[in-house]
Amino acid sequence: MKNIQGAIFDLDGTLIDSMTIWEKIDYDFLSKRNLKVPSDLKNKIETLTFEEGANFFKKNFKLKESPEEILKEWHNMVVKEYSHNIKLKNNVKDFLIKLKNKGVKLAVATSNTPELTKLVLEKNKILDLFDSITTISEVNRNKTFPDIYILCAKKLNLPPEKCAVFEDILPAIKSAKEAKMKTIGIYDDSSKDQENKIKEIADYYIYDYKELII
Template identity: 55%
Template sequence: MLNNIKAAIFDLDGTLVDSMGIWEKIDIEFLKERGLQVPSDLRDHIEHLSFIDTAKYFKDRFNLNETVEEIMAEWNNMANYEYSNTITLKPGAKEYLNCLKAKGIKLALATSNSHPLLEAVLKNNGVFEYFDSITTTIEVDKGKNHPDIYLLSAKKMNVSPDNCIVFEDIYPAVLGAKAAGMTVAAIYDIYSEHQKEDIIKTADYFIYEYKELIEAC
């Protein structure tokens, strides 16, 4: 799995940390305050978008009076406590990061989340300093269903795409990482259960827990 791999690029939410339930809760509370319900197709429309593009989507779809900046600020405020105090790494994730570091493999984060929240959760779990580069989708023109964020992440580390492995949990992101010419390891997350068959067919590897990787590291 790690043959010829010089860099590992990790998604954050649903891949490194158990946080997708927090965002489902935020969506419900945010819309409820405005007398709205969460549409059944909402997650499919926003899961690959950047933080700012998700705010733009909400503003347009729900005809909100708030500015995009105000929407993002409200989300950050709603999520800040959880990311700073309660959200944990997925079981075995830190041990696997240590294993990769011991092998001299560079580590990167590629996420749609905001920098304040990613920094808060990584520092609270003692792994912020592990990463050689951090890239968010706000730095590129397209979402994670395109290769842009993964290619930029590799470029920051001066590593060729074919020497990178990407860890993701959602189908659109698996497609984007594959389009970047990288090896893709899909990590199971309950919130991507409905995409599981497509993920397994597309990714190079499918893992339920990091302990499966630690044993072979």
């Protein structure tokens, strides 16, 4: 990671250990309506924005609720978890402080909402470490495209080639590579089925941030 001046982090599954919460929310949301969770649901929605996800649920599960009503219910279900229960992945804070001490600019690039992102980062006492936060709502396309990473680099006033992206899912790693950035794959239980493919294309792959703290 020599010559890297900016580090861009995904939120869920990369900085915070939250993916099981989202799987539970999907399960609870559908079970409440006597619907089963399809085995391939995670892979179909992992890169979608909240709005795209709500539209996907309405169409594929033939829900009577509007996308706006679905979004509101999801938000109400998850806000308590983000306020109290979701923790950082192991050794995240120490690694962020190490980068900050080296003069590396830090950013978040997330499909989550601005409110939940700031809430969980503040609760875990790392919000002030970041120079910028970019959510998918600020660009027109989801993380299967490089737009969000390019915008992050612009906010940091850095060329993409001087930035490294930390992500836990394959489509996002591919998009970051397309943006000409270094990529670090982060292991997460929810995406372990993608582990080998991520290793094939990412510049680095880690199971714990302590591997990067030297």
